[in-house]
Amino acid sequence: MNVVAFVLAIVIGLLLAETRVSAAHERRLRESHAVRPDGDVYRALALVYPASFLVIGFEGLWRAAHAPAVTAPGHPSWLAAGVVLFAASKALKYWAIRTLGERWSFRVYVQPGQPLVTTGPYRYVAHPNYIAVMGEIAGTAMMVGAVVAGPVAIVVFAIVLRARIRFENRVLAESRAPRAPSPTAQGRQA
Numbered sequence: 001m002n003v004v005a006f007v008l009a010i011v012i013g014l015l016l017a018e019t020r021v022s023a024a025h026e027r028r029l030r031e032s033h034a035v036r037p038d039g040d041v042y043r044a045l046a047l048v049y050p051a052s053f054l055v056i057g058f059e060g061l062w063r064a065a066h067a068p069a070v071t072a073p074g075h076p077s078w079l080a081a082g083v084v085l086f087a088a089s090k091a092l093k094y095w096a097i098r099t100l101g102e103r104w105s106f107r108v109y110v111q112p113g114q115p116l117v118t119t120g121p122y123r124y125v126a127h128p129n130y131i132a133v134m135g136e137i138a139g140t141a142m143m144v145g146a147v148v149a150g151p152v153a154i155v156v157f158a159i160v161l162r163a164r165i166r167f168e169n170r171v172l173a174e175s176r177a178p179r180a181p182s183p184t185a186q187g188r189q190a
Contacts (some may be wrong), residue, residue, distance in 0.1 A: 003079065004144045007190040011140055014090070021097070027105040034109035037171045040103065041163045042107050048160050052137050052153035062142025082142030089135030094175050096121050096129040104129075108168055110175050127168070130161055 097104045099120030103111065121128035137157060141150020 004057070004064045004188060007060070007140065007143045008053070008057040011012045011057075011086075011136075015050060015053065019106070020071040021150040022104070025102045025105040026107055026109070029105060034111045036107060036109055037174075039169075040108050040167055041160060041171075044190065045164055046106070048157050051129055051132070053140055055149045055154055056141045056146040057136070059149040060141075063145045063147075078145060082137075082139045082144075085135050085142060086139030086160040089139055092121060092135070093132035094129055097130065099149065108171060110171060112175075116172065116176065122168060127165055133161070134158065139168045 095158060100117055103109075103114070103117065125131065134154065134157070137154055138150065141145075141153065146153075
Protein backbone atom coordinates (compact mmCIF):
# COMPACT_ATOMS: atom_id res chain seq x y z
CA MET A 1 0.00 0.00 0.00
CA ASN A 2 2.94 2.35 0.67
CA VAL A 3 4.19 1.83 -2.90
CA VAL A 4 0.79 2.78 -4.32
CA ALA A 5 0.59 5.91 -2.15
CA PHE A 6 4.13 6.86 -3.18
CA VAL A 7 3.36 6.38 -6.88
CA LEU A 8 0.19 8.47 -6.58
CA ALA A 9 2.04 11.24 -4.75
CA ILE A 10 4.63 11.39 -7.56
CA VAL A 11 2.00 11.32 -10.32
CA ILE A 12 -0.18 13.99 -8.69
CA GLY A 13 2.85 16.14 -7.84
CA LEU A 14 4.01 16.09 -11.47
CA LEU A 15 0.48 16.85 -12.67
CA LEU A 16 0.29 19.88 -10.37
CA ALA A 17 3.71 21.10 -11.54
CA GLU A 18 2.65 20.75 -15.18
CA THR A 19 -0.55 22.66 -14.39
CA ARG A 20 1.52 25.57 -13.07
CA VAL A 21 3.72 25.58 -16.18
CA SER A 22 0.64 25.49 -18.42
CA ALA A 23 -0.99 28.39 -16.54
CA ALA A 24 2.16 30.51 -16.88
CA HIS A 25 2.39 29.73 -20.60
CA GLU A 26 -1.31 30.52 -21.10
CA ARG A 27 -0.81 33.91 -19.46
CA ARG A 28 2.07 34.69 -21.81
CA LEU A 29 0.14 33.43 -24.83
CA ARG A 30 -2.79 35.73 -24.00
CA GLU A 31 -0.38 38.64 -23.50
CA SER A 32 1.03 37.98 -26.98
CA HIS A 33 -2.52 38.13 -28.43
CA ALA A 34 -2.81 34.41 -29.07
CA VAL A 35 -6.36 33.29 -29.75
CA ARG A 36 -8.27 30.37 -28.23
CA PRO A 37 -10.42 28.91 -31.02
CA ASP A 38 -13.96 27.73 -30.33
CA GLY A 39 -14.84 24.05 -30.24
CA ASP A 40 -12.13 22.71 -27.95
CA VAL A 41 -12.91 19.73 -25.71
CA TYR A 42 -10.60 21.09 -23.00
CA ARG A 43 -13.20 20.81 -20.23
CA ALA A 44 -13.67 17.10 -20.91
CA LEU A 45 -9.89 16.56 -20.92
CA ALA A 46 -9.52 18.62 -17.74
CA LEU A 47 -11.99 16.25 -16.07
CA VAL A 48 -10.98 12.90 -17.57
CA TYR A 49 -7.19 13.25 -17.31
CA PRO A 50 -6.88 13.76 -13.53
CA ALA A 51 -9.91 11.53 -12.88
CA SER A 52 -8.09 8.70 -14.69
CA PHE A 53 -5.24 8.84 -12.18
CA LEU A 54 -7.63 9.08 -9.23
CA VAL A 55 -9.68 6.07 -10.31
CA ILE A 56 -6.51 4.11 -11.06
CA GLY A 57 -5.15 5.14 -7.66
CA PHE A 58 -8.29 4.07 -5.81
CA GLU A 59 -8.20 0.65 -7.44
CA GLY A 60 -4.49 0.35 -6.67
CA LEU A 61 -5.06 1.26 -3.01
CA TRP A 62 -8.00 -1.15 -2.76
CA ARG A 63 -6.00 -3.99 -4.32
CA ALA A 64 -3.00 -3.27 -2.08
CA ALA A 65 -5.23 -3.45 1.00
CA HIS A 66 -7.23 -6.52 -0.05
CA ALA A 67 -5.07 -8.59 -2.36
CA PRO A 68 -1.35 -7.80 -2.25
CA ALA A 69 0.33 -8.59 -5.56
CA VAL A 70 2.76 -11.45 -5.64
CA THR A 71 5.36 -11.60 -8.37
CA ALA A 72 6.63 -15.10 -8.87
CA PRO A 73 10.17 -15.67 -10.08
CA GLY A 74 10.30 -15.67 -13.87
CA HIS A 75 7.10 -13.62 -14.17
CA PRO A 76 7.00 -9.97 -15.23
CA SER A 77 7.11 -7.23 -12.66
CA TRP A 78 4.26 -4.90 -13.55
CA LEU A 79 5.64 -2.32 -11.13
CA ALA A 80 9.03 -2.25 -12.88
CA ALA A 81 7.46 -2.25 -16.35
CA GLY A 82 5.13 0.56 -15.29
CA VAL A 83 8.03 2.63 -13.94
CA VAL A 84 9.90 2.25 -17.26
CA LEU A 85 6.81 3.14 -19.33
CA PHE A 86 5.93 6.10 -17.09
CA ALA A 87 9.51 7.44 -17.15
CA ALA A 88 9.76 7.06 -20.93
CA SER A 89 6.40 8.79 -21.34
CA LYS A 90 7.46 11.68 -19.12
CA ALA A 91 10.72 12.01 -21.06
CA LEU A 92 8.77 12.24 -24.33
CA LYS A 93 6.31 14.71 -22.81
CA TYR A 94 9.05 16.96 -21.43
CA TRP A 95 10.86 16.82 -24.78
CA ALA A 96 7.63 18.02 -26.44
CA ILE A 97 7.17 20.74 -23.81
CA ARG A 98 10.75 21.92 -24.21
CA THR A 99 10.40 21.95 -27.99
CA LEU A 100 7.19 24.02 -27.87
CA GLY A 101 8.51 26.28 -25.12
CA GLU A 102 5.97 28.90 -24.08
CA ARG A 103 3.62 27.68 -26.83
CA TRP A 104 2.84 24.56 -24.76
CA SER A 105 -0.28 24.65 -22.61
CA PHE A 106 -3.24 22.49 -21.70
CA ARG A 107 -5.51 24.74 -23.75
CA VAL A 108 -5.14 25.30 -27.49
CA TYR A 109 -3.94 28.77 -28.49
CA VAL A 110 -3.12 30.01 -31.95
CA GLN A 111 -0.48 32.68 -32.44
CA PRO A 112 -1.10 34.36 -35.79
CA GLY A 113 1.99 34.41 -37.96
CA GLN A 114 3.88 31.77 -36.01
CA PRO A 115 5.16 28.78 -37.98
CA LEU A 116 4.19 25.24 -37.11
CA VAL A 117 6.76 23.54 -34.86
CA THR A 118 8.49 20.77 -36.80
CA THR A 119 11.53 20.12 -34.62
CA GLY A 120 12.15 17.84 -31.65
CA PRO A 121 9.62 15.01 -31.40
CA TYR A 122 7.33 16.94 -33.79
CA ARG A 123 9.77 15.99 -36.54
CA TYR A 124 8.59 12.39 -36.17
CA VAL A 125 4.97 12.55 -35.01
CA ALA A 126 2.24 15.20 -34.94
CA HIS A 127 1.11 14.81 -31.32
CA PRO A 128 3.94 13.42 -29.17
CA ASN A 129 2.48 14.93 -26.00
CA TYR A 130 -0.66 12.83 -26.37
CA ILE A 131 1.32 9.64 -26.96
CA ALA A 132 3.15 10.46 -23.73
CA VAL A 133 -0.09 11.07 -21.82
CA MET A 134 -1.45 7.67 -22.86
CA GLY A 135 1.82 6.12 -21.68
CA GLU A 136 1.54 7.95 -18.35
CA ILE A 137 -1.92 6.52 -17.75
CA ALA A 138 -0.90 3.01 -18.77
CA GLY A 139 2.35 3.17 -16.76
CA THR A 140 0.52 4.38 -13.65
CA ALA A 141 -2.05 1.59 -13.95
CA MET A 142 0.77 -0.95 -14.28
CA MET A 143 2.68 0.44 -11.29
CA VAL A 144 -0.31 0.26 -8.94
CA GLY A 145 -1.93 -2.90 -10.32
CA ALA A 146 -5.12 -1.25 -11.60
CA VAL A 147 -6.11 -4.06 -13.95
CA VAL A 148 -9.69 -2.82 -14.38
CA ALA A 149 -9.53 0.96 -13.97
CA GLY A 150 -6.37 1.27 -16.07
CA PRO A 151 -7.80 -0.11 -19.31
CA VAL A 152 -11.12 1.69 -18.73
CA ALA A 153 -9.33 5.00 -18.13
CA ILE A 154 -7.24 4.51 -21.27
CA VAL A 155 -10.33 3.87 -23.41
CA VAL A 156 -12.30 6.81 -21.97
CA PHE A 157 -9.33 9.15 -22.29
CA ALA A 158 -8.66 7.94 -25.86
CA ILE A 159 -12.23 8.83 -26.85
CA VAL A 160 -11.87 12.39 -25.54
CA LEU A 161 -8.34 12.64 -26.92
CA ARG A 162 -9.55 11.66 -30.38
CA ALA A 163 -11.92 14.63 -30.35
CA ARG A 164 -9.10 16.90 -29.14
CA ILE A 165 -6.74 15.76 -31.89
CA ARG A 166 -9.41 16.34 -34.53
CA PHE A 167 -9.95 19.84 -33.12
CA GLU A 168 -6.22 20.61 -33.05
CA ASN A 169 -5.69 19.30 -36.57
CA ARG A 170 -8.56 21.45 -37.85
CA VAL A 171 -7.24 24.55 -36.06
CA LEU A 172 -3.70 23.97 -37.33
CA ALA A 173 -4.94 23.45 -40.89
CA GLU A 174 -7.02 26.64 -40.73
CA SER A 175 -4.12 28.64 -39.31
CA ARG A 176 -1.85 27.56 -42.19
CA ALA A 177 -4.41 27.95 -44.98
CA PRO A 178 -3.86 30.95 -47.22
CA ARG A 179 -6.43 33.61 -46.60
CA ALA A 180 -8.35 35.38 -49.31
CA PRO A 181 -7.57 39.08 -49.48
CA SER A 182 -10.09 41.32 -47.77
CA PRO A 183 -12.32 43.48 -50.00
CA THR A 184 -10.30 46.51 -48.89
CA ALA A 185 -7.02 44.85 -49.86
CA GLN A 186 -8.52 43.80 -53.20
CA GLY A 187 -9.56 47.37 -53.87
CA ARG A 188 -5.98 48.55 -53.26
CA GLN A 189 -4.58 46.00 -55.69
CA ALA A 190 -6.70 47.28 -58.60
